[in-house]
Amino acid sequence: MxxxxxxxxxxxxxxxxxxxxxxxxxxxxxxxxxxxxxxxxxxxxxxxxxxxxxxxxxxxxxxxxxxxxxxxxxxxxxxxxxxxxxxxxxxxxxxxxxxxxxxxxNDAATTPAPLSLYWLQDSPEDLYGAGGPLADASNILEGFIPYGQGVANQLTLLETLKSTQEFGYGAPNSSFYPITESELITTLSGTAGFDYETPSQDEVNGAAAFINQISSNSHRLYQASWACFRGCQGDVGGYVIAAVSTDRRFVRVVKVITWVE
Structure with missing residues (x-):
């Protein structure tokens, strides 16, 4: 393993x-x-x-x-x-x-805010501006919380991703933790996909820029791990990045496969 x-x-x-x-x-x-x-x-x-x-x-x-x-x-x-x-x-x-x-x-909320996430029409390759293992291993969703109905917090992120069908197989199996932009680059630079390939620098930079479009002013970047051990073609998992806007209502989520058994 x-x-x-x-x-x-x-x-x-x-x-x-x-x-x-x-x-x-x-x-x-x-x-x-x-x-x-x-x-x-x-x-x-x-x-x-x-x-x-x-x-x-x-x-x-x-x-x-x-x-x-x-x-x-x-x-x-x-x-x-x-x-x-x-x-x-x-x-x-x-x-x-x-x-x-x-x-x-981690604001101790007991009820998640109504965050709806949807697929983007463009492919990860188009959104990153470069193709490769990172784009191939990415699933991307984004959405927002209606005004006045809460903010993106730990409970909202976890519960939404667990219940959003569009998120695909697997769900977060850890809590989210804050990360810096440099930590984001380090994570994106790791091997990705079913063949454990290393993304090019152009692909990493493009993915980071795409993610930071949402969090560049708020600096709200979070990371969790995800995994699927049942109902998948083998065990599979990786990481999830959530970028949150300044008002904490708009969220962009990038889910990446990094390992498979």
Whole structure:
């Protein structure tokens, strides 16, 4: 089994296993605090500075070792950290942004907003301005939430993609996490398709530009993994990128196949 396949399997297993080992804020909050405290020590990867990777690892506690969602108590606690000058002392800027983006995305909503997603008429090759394995492995949808009926958050993205027939086989098997434009480029540059081919730089740049048309002003880019283990021609999976507009109503989704068994 390939490492990418194993990674997708494990990410899916986390969500499946979480309810059995149900944690809550009494467990996740101390775990988060402990990870941040460790990140501030001189022997940590960033020294006494909390890096983006360390902040990401700490915030993953609220999802990966819990029930897969940030609940109201956890969000309230995170709200005491966002914008808190004392807490943010010694936290690098990219780590601060990850905290802010994570807090916004995981707003503890209990009802998804009515986001409708539809196929685009043009092919991925036309939309990227270049053909190749990335375009061939892509499915693209976009749509919007009616004005005044909510915003694109974690619950809305996950529930919409799970219930949208046009999304095709497979659905997200992990929560979404904020990514930067450079992380987007890194993801798009990886092998894609059933033959694990490497996209050209033109194809990667075209895909990134197409995705960033939606998020260039808001900088709201999110990534999750997806997989299909039943009803498919073999096990198959990959990643999903969601780009969200400034008002958080318009969403463009790119789903890419990166592995198959």
């Amino acid at each position: 390939s490492s990418s396949s194993l990674k997708s399997l494990l990410s899916g297993a986390v969500l499946l296993a979480a309810p059995l080992a149900l944690a809550n804020s009494s467990t996740t909050i101390p775990a988060f605090d402990a990870k941040v405290a460790t990140a501030r020590t001189a022997t940590s990867p960033g020294g006494t500075t909390v890096t983006r990777g360390e902040m990401s690892g700490a915030l993953h506690t609220f999802i990966d070792f819990d029930d897969g969602v940030v609940d109201a108590a956890e969000r309230t606690y995170l709200g005491t950290k966002v914008g808190n000058a004392t807490f943010l002392t010694g936290v690098e800027e990219t780590a601060k942004k990850f905290l802010t983006d994570f807090y916004e995305l």
